[in-house]
Amino acid sequence: MTDTAPPTRLESKPGISVRPARDGDVPALVLLWDACGLTRPWNDAPTDIAFARRGPNSDVLVAECEGKLLAAVIVGHDGHRGCVYYVSADPEHRGQGLGRLIMEAAEAWLVNRGVWKLNLQVRKSNLPVIDFYKSLGYGEDETVPLSKRLQPAPHIDPDAPR
Template sequence: MPSVPSRSATDADVPALIALWEACGLTRPHNHPPTDIAFARKGPNSDVLVIEIDKRLVASAMVGHDGHRGWVYYVAVEPTQQKRGLGRHMMVEAERWLASKGVWKMHLMVRRSNVEVHDFYEKLGFSESEVSVLSKILVAQA
């Protein structure tokens, strides 16, 4: 397992972070990554964690809690660095961040089109919950 620690993303990381998410197929037209990043970095209950190797941003996880559960989004490992343990390490760092905030249970959402990633999460001890996630737009993003 890589021992390189994660750190909080900075303003300077934003372009590389968005490029990472694009390379990993995580961006969608209805999401605006700069807004997502700024919002997650705004308060004490959420953050964007990154791992850098040789001055290249190679992994990310957006973490946060809503006062009840912890959540992780934008879990990504740069495609040429995948299958080397970085994804597992990034998730351990995400769990550590959430645990440091007092969170005792975490959730994540996987798009139905991304079924292959289930095996990754199962290997990390996650299991599918018997719930449906419903959503509603409150404010349209510009």
């Protein structure tokens, strides 16, 4: 093998599995999302995890190998389209197929529930990641995402100064 050999693709490594997150995964998930630069002060990751795991239309999926969480995603649907959030692969194992593995698991989760289209959003500060999604078959839509906060998030103290 030469120094230029591509890294082993982890998605085919024996022992790697994708499964729904469990209660005990929350600390490792938060660490993974921190390491991936996905956490924000105004979003509380444990609250987001609990909310995604609460009902039948969403879940948190994790890729695990030998007890370590290597990739994760929040997947769900709103009765019309599918969506994903917190798409993440361990920074120490990038470019080895983990991102593709967790996205394919999210897509399968949606297909199994009858969903035929997945919409996702990329922050303007993270535009290079669009090439990752394009390599998975995603294309850009002629839409402008809008959002509105309907009530304070559950982890926000309404009496706290903001």
